[in-house]
Amino acid sequence: MEWIGLLNYAVFMAIFICIYGLLALGLNIQWGFTGLFNAGIAGFFAVGAYASAILTTPEAAGRIGGFDLPVPVGWAGAMVLAAAIAWPIGKICLRFRSDYLAIATIGVAEIIRLVVKSEDWLTNSARGVTNIPRPFGDLPYVQSQLAYLALVGGILLVVYLLVERQIAAPWGRMMRAIRDNELAARAMGKDVPFRRLEAFIFGAALMGLGGALFAHLNRAITPEAIDPMVATFLVWIMLILGGSGNNRGAILGVAVVWVIWSFSEILTDQFPPEIAIKAKYIRIFLIGLMLQLVLRFRPEGILPEPQRGVSGKKDL
């Protein structure tokens, strides 16, 4: 029955690739098309996960909740709340260079982590939110996994098509203009801070949705579920390696990095415990190094951004 186990593992990985794919598409809108540096991806992810968890779980003692709403409402709530948190941050920071946004988003992720860890009434702190309903959760394990994969895959496909549509539209052309030559775009009468805010909020909402899908997959969410720095950084390396500014590249990058990341974990788990702990940090060191190497030798990524314009009319 070895192959059943392998198949299960492949399905499990595919679900994760779809969830990270949503995060990468969100980051691509922010960084790839608009040039905004979001270093708090894990924060928006956590907000989405907790928002959907609180909205859809049945009554539990000691914390807010018991709304018991349908799952799609939870997902919509996750997107709205992540967007609502992105709005004031973007409003304040997007008037300046993206460096300030980078610092502020690190701060937001940190505050969200503190709230999640210490607010008992809201998130049940360290014990986390449990009993999150899972779509198709009543089916036997394999069918349930496959059904969930179909669901997240479908969502990823819809989001991908919508983002592609949006980027090919005049809005996308305007965003690239702002990214590549802010001064010229402003001279053409574009409201640069407002447009950046749109992209920041749109991306944050997708990250929130990714978080919600993750929480419903695991049926529970705890503060330890996400290592903020590693999660944020993984999404970054996925996008940069795959090709920022190219949605297909973003998803390809997710698949490549996630496969490397998971297999290296299987590999290091074979080592004796004292080496395995060190190996965990060596893996993190190596993804940091990977980013530097990609930035140095192939900054455009595996699939570079298509050159749209005079010679590439068919792309539009």
Next chain:
Amino acid sequence: MEFLELLNFYIIPGLVLGSIYALGAVGITLVFAILRYAHLAHGDIATLGAFVAFAAVTLLGLPVYAALPVAMVVTAFAAVGIDKLFYDYLRERPRIVTVMASLGVALMVRSLVQVIWGVDAESYIRGIARPENWWGIRLKDREIVTILTMIGLVLALQLFLMKTKWGKAMRAMSDNPNLALLSGVDNGKVVFLTWLIVGGLCAASGFFLGLNTELKSMMGWQMLLPMFAAAILGGVGRIEGAVLGGLIVGVAEEVSVIFIPSEYKAAMAFVILLLMLLLRPTGLLRGKVL
């Protein structure tokens, strides 16, 4: 609350923490003003400095305070090496790419510390230091050393920037890079000197944080936000502003415990940062806005 109690339990720890932030914030403000990007690996380089000092104490058997200059020199050259390896070739690209590279460096430096020294908390000296009583004000020796060393290092840096040829070159690059380059300032040398100074200051800030609390692999990353808040509060590019900002952020964090749950102490820096960006992005002492 009595005045002495406020002073002993909130203001003095705040000033000590503030001095530690100030050392880091001066470095951040230098990188921000001269090299023109936000350096996100700053906190983790401070962690590296703190652990280099720890190695000097445990392996070489140096006295604690003698480990400080060793750590400063080693970390200064480590910072120069990091610049040469990971930032230098990005100089022609948009600055934000260097910010991204520095986030990667932060992760690499931290995981290196975790591989070499593990993730458990360490300390330079075992045992509890008793504070001495100075007319009702309770101060530990190491707190006095922290504040005095910070003042000494900042004064030395100010003298260097004001009086020497290379200090003036650094200020010129900060004020107007094009004019400075036209006047024959050697950019490579300015970058080298900046990283040398910034690395040394990082190590000092990490060392004093380790001395006054304990050494942990996440200590530097957690200092990053307060250090940036301090640099922006004081005004980017202003050394004295960074010191002032550091002290204000440190005291604000410690005093905030009276009003809000202590878990949210770390949120104070973020609030200060957002308020400054909202109300006065040039900072208290009129610095730059990038």
